[in-house]
Amino acid sequence: MAEVNEEIARVYFEELGYTVRTNLYYKKKSGLGTGPADIDLLILKPQGKGKYGKKAIVSVKGWHSFTFSLRLMKKSGRLFEMFVPQSIRRAEDFLGKGFKRILIVAKTPKDKKEKVLIKKWLAKRMKIDFLLEFSEILSELIKRTDNKRNYPNSEVQQTIRLLKNYKFLTKKKLI
Numbered sequence: 001m002a003e004v005n006e007e008i009a010r011v012y013f014e015e016l017g018y019t020v021r022t023n024l025y026y027k028k029k030s031g032l033g034t035g036p037a038d039i040d041l042l043i044l045k046p047q048g049k050g051k052y053g054k055k056a057i058v059s060v061k062g063w064h065s066f067t068f069s070l071r072l073m074k075k076s077g078r079l080f081e082m083f084v085p086q087s088i089r090r091a092e093d094f095l096g097k098g099f100k101r102i103l104i105v106a107k108t109p110k111d112k113k114e115k116v117l118i119k120k121w122l123a124k125r126m127k128i129d130f131l132l133e134f135s136e137i138l139s140e141l142i143k144r145t146d147n148k149r150n151y152p153n154s155e156v157q158q159t160i161r162l163l164k165n166y167k168f169l170t171k172k173k174l175i
Contacts, residue, residue, distance in 0.1 A: 005062030
């Protein structure tokens, strides 16, 4: 089973109509080490173009104790190890050329100016097209999950459904 953060991201993209492939393996050879590695998610929109384009690779970094500041991003090579040439070639083998790159992080600083700087730096240095925070993903999943419907194939949505059903996802309970 995929790591829980990747599972949450997978369900999010599936809710948006994407077909999702998890853990596409490749051989890593970089300053960060060698050996097997994987692309967290590959997403493909079979019909039309979605919010994040027709196809993309997704790196999920659920380091929930961290705020992903520009300083942290510049210092952390591990954060971008999925965007090395070997992984890009492997993604091209699977998706073809012309896919988007998405980075999912726990949270970014609240300061809007720093968020803009982070997005610009990611676009220029890492060619990342979209930066998502877990709060956006979870919020959208909570909105889309119906507490009257059963989700036998999704532990994530089934858990959200139960939390909604028993009123744990109300503003009063979350405080």
